[in-house]
Amino acid sequence: MKSYRIGVIKGDGIGPEIVDEALKVLDAVSVTQGFNLKYDEMLLGGAAIDETGVPLPDETIQGVKKCDAVLFGAIGGPKWDNLERHLRPETGLLGLRKEMGTFANLRPAMVYDELVNASSLKPEVIQGVDIMVVRELTGGIYFGQPRELQEEKAYNTMVYTKEEVRRIAIVAFDIAMKRNKRICSVDKANVLEVSQFWREIVEEVAKDYPEVELSHMYVDNAAMQLIRDPKQFDVILTGNIFGDILSDAASMLSGSIGLLPSASTGKGVGLFEPIHGSAPDIAGQGIANPLATISSASMMLRYALGETEAAERIDEAIKKALAEGYRTGDIGDYDAKEIVSCAEMGSIIADYA
Amino acid sequence: MKSYRIGVIKGDGIGPEIVDEALKVLDAVSVTQGFNLKYDEMLLGGAAIDETGVPLPDETIQGVKKCDAVLFGAIGGPKWDNLERHLRPETGLLGLRKEMGTFANLRPAMVYDELVNASSLKPEVIQGVDIMVVRELTGGIYFGQPRELQEEKAYNTMVYTKEEVRRIAIVAFDIAMKRNKRICSVDKANVLEVSQFWREIVEEVAKDYPEVELSHMYVDNAAMQLIRDPKQFDVILTGNIFGDILSDAASMLSGSIGLLPSASTGKGVGLFEPIHGSAPDIAGQGIANPLATISSASMMLRYALGETEAAERIDEAIKKALAEGYRTGDIGDYDAKEIVSCAEMGSIIADYA
Numbered sequence: 001m002k003s004y005r006i007g008v009i010k011g012d013g014i015g016p017e018i019v020d021e022a023l024k025v026l027d028a029v030s031v032t033q034g035f036n037l038k039y040d041e042m043l044l045g046g047a048a049i050d051e052t053g054v055p056l057p058d059e060t061i062q063g064v065k066k067c068d069a070v071l072f073g074a075i076g077g078p079k080w081d082n083l084e085r086h087l088r089p090e091t092g093l094l095g096l097r098k099e100m101g102t103f104a105n106l107r108p109a110m111v112y113d114e115l116v117n118a119s120s121l122k123p124e125v126i127q128g129v130d131i132m133v134v135r136e137l138t139g140g141i142y143f144g145q146p147r148e149l150q151e152e153k154a155y156n157t158m159v160y161t162k163e164e165v166r167r168i169a170i171v172a173f174d175i176a177m178k179r180n181k182r183i184c185s186v187d188k189a190n191v192l193e194v195s196q197f198w199r200e201i202v203e204e205v206a207k208d209y210p211e212v213e214l215s216h217m218y219v220d221n222a223a224m225q226l227i228r229d230p231k232q233f234d235v236i237l238t239g240n241i242f243g244d245i246l247s248d249a250a251s252m253l254s255g256s257i258g259l260l261p262s263a264s265t266g267k268g269v270g271l272f273e274p275i276h277g278s279a280p281d282i283a284g285q286g287i288a289n290p291l292a293t294i295s296s297a298s299m300m301l302r303y304a305l306g307e308t309e310a311a312e313r314i315d316e317a318i319k320k321a322l323a324e325g326y327r328t329g330d331i332g333d334y335d336a337k338e339i340v341s342c343a344e345m346g347s348i349i350a351d352y353a
Numbered sequence: 354m355k356s357y358r359i360g361v362i363k364g365d366g367i368g369p370e371i372v373d374e375a376l377k378v379l380d381a382v383s384v385t386q387g388f389n390l391k392y393d394e395m396l397l398g399g400a401a402i403d404e405t406g407v408p409l410p411d412e413t414i415q416g417v418k419k420c421d422a423v424l425f426g427a428i429g430g431p432k433w434d435n436l437e438r439h440l441r442p443e444t445g446l447l448g449l450r451k452e453m454g455t456f457a458n459l460r461p462a463m464v465y466d467e468l469v470n471a472s473s474l475k476p477e478v479i480q481g482v483d484i485m486v487v488r489e490l491t492g493g494i495y496f497g498q499p500r501e502l503q504e505e506k507a508y509n510t511m512v513y514t515k516e517e518v519r520r521i522a523i524v525a526f527d528i529a530m531k532r533n534k535r536i537c538s539v540d541k542a543n544v545l546e547v548s549q550f551w552r553e554i555v556e557e558v559a560k561d562y563p564e565v566e567l568s569h570m571y572v573d574n575a576a577m578q579l580i581r582d583p584k585q586f587d588v589i590l591t592g593n594i595f596g597d598i599l600s601d602a603a604s605m606l607s608g609s610i611g612l613l614p615s616a617s618t619g620k621g622v623g624l625f626e627p628i629h630g631s632a633p634d635i636a637g638q639g640i641a642n643p644l645a646t647i648s649s650a651s652m653m654l655r656y657a658l659g660e661t662e663a664a665e666r667i668d669e670a671i672k673k674a675l676a677e678g679y680r681t682g683d684i685g686d687y688d689a690k691e692i693v694s695c696a697e698m699g700s701i702i703a704d705y706a
């Protein structure tokens with residue numbers, strides 16, 4: 001029997017609840033599909049600070065390297081908000097992304113037909129939306145040096161090297177080839193040198209993909225167009241902070257940020273996580289939406305383990321649960337039959353998968 | 354009779370068309386309200402490049418200083434896109450903002466009741482939205498040094514000094530005092546030092562405004578919340594690039610970016626301009642929406658000249674025209690009686706004002 005080693009990082013806030021449901025679903029499909037999953041639990045973020053004093057312990061850095069893939073919940077919360085920056089939960093996550101070399105963050109924004117009424121946008125605007133945001137994840141202003149908080153001023157550096165832009169552009173073009181062959185690269189080239197540079201290199205990479213239609217858009221306009229007419233987009237390629245902002249905006253098309261998964265891939269082991277945060281305000285109440293994490297587990301099966309059939313079973317199970325009217329509270333009661341808890345939703349998907 | 358000197362910068366693309374309509378309306382209210390307006394036309398952006406070789410001629414820098422306020426259309430277009438950065442139209446606009454010291458960019462995002470069906474968002478989500486985005490305009494990554502485009506990498510610097518944050522925060526708090534006394538300051542303090550600094554100084558300024566309720570939000574979440582539930586916001590206070598992105602997103606609540614004005618104020622003369630761009634694709638066709646520029650003229654009367662009554666006449670005239678069913682093409686035909694041209698819309702507002 002095939003066997004995979006999965007790093008499991010539950011994290012903070014709702015992290016443990018939602019990851020537990022994803023594991024429930026993974027267990028179910030591994031049985032039906034006949035493969036074995038071994039889980040290695042690791043610490044990150046607030047949970048790691050509480051246990052070890054640092055947000056990214058060495059055991060985690062070493063541990064993930066031994067895995068075939070890592071499934072991650074969410075980190076952060078008010079408890080750790082006033083720590084110095086290098087001790088904050090978020091710094092642990094950024095460090096992990098960097099250590100793992102996961103420079104490509106894939107964030108699909110799609111709308112389940114079953115939830116077409118659940119968004120704040122009109123159904124006719126969002127029905128059929130299927131966007132892939134390809135966000136650069138280990139460069140840009142998140143990691144740029146120099147950076148400093150001084151007495152009278154503070155600064156960060158938004159920097160990209162040719163190689164950093166090239167490799168993320170290649171990821172985006174490869175993905176576009178498997179989709180509708182359209183890429184919109186988002187930058188602020190009318191103001192920023194780093195964006196002009198980005199644009200030039202993306203143009204260069206485009207030469208190797210004559211079938212892909214490349215366009216460029218300023219980030220302010222992109223934020224607007226995502227709301228005005230999201231169906232115009234196929235693949236959106238952008239840098240770290242613009243991708244952070246735009247993928248969160250895009251998530252609203254789906255009706256709830258609690259629905260959307262993400263995959264971070266790059267040099268080695270991939271990291272799979274919901275795009276939402278740790279939602280400390282609802283942690284421990286059992287009402288969180290596990291679907292984004294369950295979808296992330298599906299992306300993990302598909303992209304990291306090559307278990308496409310298992311991934312499809314999960315995706316179908318989610319659609320079936322939504323079609324039958326099961327909803328968690330965040331989705332609201334549009335076309336809902338029953339508002340279920342986090343654990344109930346996990347069990348329903350595990351049953352159907 | 355009171356007399357004011359108004360700098361008029363028509364700019365590129367649809368700039369001349371929309372500014373002409375605003376002048377038509379200004380002429381009308383100046384007659385009924387009994388004051389005199391003298392217009393000084395000046396060059397900026399592409400138009401300036403074509404005439405003088407540079408996007409911000411000295412005559413413009415000197416000229417605006419002699420005015421009581423400046424009304425501006427829009428700049429830029431494909432014709433000038435491949436020039437070096439220091440020669441681009443946008444560089445002229447950024448230079449003008451810097452020269453004029455207009456560090457505070459006020460961008461109201463409100464929804465006309467008459468157009469509540471015109472947005473891509475559901476009417477119940479947007480009805481009654483009334484947000485003021487206060488965007489820092491002469492600092493941050495737009496102007497930060499060092500900045501460079503090299504062979505193998507490129508970078509920009511996002512920097513704020515204490516004084517820069519203080520003064521824009523004060524503007525926001527003063528505005529909040531005249532509104533619903535709630536400020537949401539938007540940053541990325543979980544990742545950026547410059548945002549941590551921003552947050553600290555905003556907190557400091559807040560101490561002088563005990564009546565104002567201050568909250569903080571990460572920029573990714575803010576982009577999402579603007580779409581999910583925009584009514585939660587009163588004043589949004591943020592830096593230059595985050596404000597650029599968020600105010601464009603917020604403009605979509607209104608149904609069209611062609612509706613919203615902006616005021617840039619600071620040390621001296623204020624600059625009043627629509628938040629949209631020069632829309633080269635529809636320039637010269639007479640179909641542009643002049644309402645954002647006409648609203649900007651109204652903001653100019655109100656904030657720069659203290660001609661509140663005249664401003665109110667214009668605001669009422671716009672509402673009346675919309676209530677009667679007049680629309681430009683960008684708004685779409687929701688509840689429309691007649692799709693009118695740019696010049697027709699200008700004449701209707703001038704008539705009603």
Ligand SMILES: CC(C)[C@H](C(=O)O)[C@@H](O)C(=O)O
Binds near residue numbers: 275
């Ligand atoms: C928690 C935070 C550091 C993180 C980011 O900004 O990358 C989050 O917003 C995300 O998008 O995964």
Ligand SMILES: CC(C)[C@H](C(=O)O)[C@@H](O)C(=O)O
Binds near residue numbers: 220443
């Ligand atoms: C034209 C461009 C430089 C400008 C900006 O980014 O400030 C525009 O988008 C705006 O918001 O006024």
